[in-house]
Amino acid sequence: xxxxxxxxxxxxxxxxxxxxxxxxxxxxxxxQGLILMSECREGVCSTCKCFLADxxxxxLMSHSVYALSPGEAEEGYVLACRLRxxxxxxxxxxxxxxxxxxxxxxxxxxxxxQIEMVSDTVARVVVRTMGAQDPLRYLPGxxxxxxxxxxxxxxxxxxxxxxxSRRLEFFLRVYPDGEFSSxxxxxxxxxEQVTLYGPRGKFILRDNDRTPVFIAGGTGLAPVLAMxxxxxxxxxxxxxxxxFGNTNVGDVFGAEELKVLTEQMTNLEVxxxxxxxxxxxxxxxxxxxxxxxxxxSGTDRSQFEYYYCGPPKMIEATTQMLETIGVARELRHHxxxxxxxxxxxxx
Ligand SMILES: Cc1cc2nc3c(=O)[nH]c(=O)nc-3n(C[C@H](O)[C@H](O)[C@H](O)COP(=O)(O)OP(=O)(O)OC[C@H]3O[C@@H](n4cnc5c(N)ncnc54)[C@H](O)[C@@H]3O)c2cc1C
Ligand code: FES
Numbered sequence: 001x002x003x004x005x006x007x008x009x010x011x012x013x014x015x016x017x018x019x020x021x022x023x024x025x026x027x028x029x030x031x032q033g034l035i036l037m038s039e040c041r042e043g044v045c046s047t048c049k050c051f052l053a054d055x056x057x058x059x060l061m062s063h064s065v066y067a068l069s070p071g072e073a074e075e076g077y078v079l080a081c082r083l084r085x086x087x088x089x090x091x092x093x094x095x096x097x098x099x100x101x102x103x104x105x106x107x108x109x110x111x112x113x114q115i116e117m118v119s120d121t122v123a124r125v126v127v128r129t130m131g132a133q134d135p136l137r138y139l140p141g142x143x144x145x146x147x148x149x150x151x152x153x154x155x156x157x158x159x160x161x162x163x164x165s166r167r168l169e170f171f172l173r174v175y176p177d178g179e180f181s182s183x184x185x186x187x188x189x190x191x192e193q194v195t196l197y198g199p200r201g202k203f204i205l206r207d208n209d210r211t212p213v214f215i216a217g218g219t220g221l222a223p224v225l226a227m228x229x230x231x232x233x234x235x236x237x238x239x240x241x242x243x244f245g246n247t248n249v250g251d252v253f254g255a256e257e258l259k260v261l262t263e264q265m266t267n268l269e270v271x272x273x274x275x276x277x278x279x280x281x282x283x284x285x286x287x288x289x290x291x292x293x294x295x296x297s298g299t300d301r302s303q304f305e306y307y308y309c310g311p312p313k314m315i316e317a318t319t320q321m322l323e324t325i326g327v328a329r330e331l332r333h334h335x336x337x338x339x340x341x342x343x344x345x346x347x
Pocket of ligand 1: 045143154155156157158170171172173174175177178179180181182201219220222223311312335336337338339340
């Protein structure tokens, strides 16, 4: 016995697959040649989150509360990689069908080209991929999994736009006990080999006329920089807003990059804030979410579309804030920097 599963995409495109009773929707789609957006396929990353418009299932397989909160589950959201239908189904995805075809994961060999601390807690890392392989093609906002030769692997978002230079730029938050980041900050040296898997993720700029409001917490600025750099090249007159929050003044980075962007994009408004100011601080005070709320509530927000990225607590707070002020789900897109050692399972 199989179930008929209809898939609906953001651009009104439809697809149909069948799903065996012991099969999850991502695997069933793959078996039938459709690569739906997914990364971990273990209920951790939330990339496969979608809306169940119709149909039944027993219980989602085990997953992280960061990937799907109980509130979202109640609203009807599911994780396709954890979903085994027990009836025919209709599922809605918040990305266009073109993403299904474009998403082809590849592996690239590369080496660490530059490593420099750009604030007390953030390192800028440039990886150069091997000349023997094609340059990595990705959409601004996507990320790769970087694997070190010592076996530690973590996800990091590209901050630059794809080009033929083979150069990928990353901003890493350095945690004193972080397996990946402290190794990079203390022990790694240029020339060291790395392997990249990707591109992954669907945190990309939607192609419409709305004003993007980016809310970045710490190194959550990385994918936002990629999107802004892409806008600066393609649509420099586009109105855009960036709210960039950090905990301490010493954490703040990216001033040079943002200065270049504001010169290139005449309608880019950048609002920077910290939670713990010192005497030198002249920007806003508060969390990224609080500063965003203040900005949004004092402005005509009818044309805004929101893109937010950062650590789980910031994502949770921002989602809650946007929900409270009545922002529709389809106007909210986020990337949650779930740290791999904080993955918490339930279900
Ligand atoms: C899709 C995706 C994209 C990402 N992109 C980026 C990026 O561009 N830049 C970036 O800096 N990170 C990014 N991350 C997070 C990154 O993958 C690592 O998880 C993070 O940098 C910690 O790795 P680590 O090995 O240094 O620390 P770990 O060894 O995994 O953790 C060590 C300890 O550090 C603390 N810690 C780690 N992360 C956090 C946190 N967020 N909040 C509070 N405490 C924490 C915890 O105490 C943890 O036990 C991304 C994550 C995802 C899922
Ligand atoms: S693919 Fe990661 S939660 Fe489903």
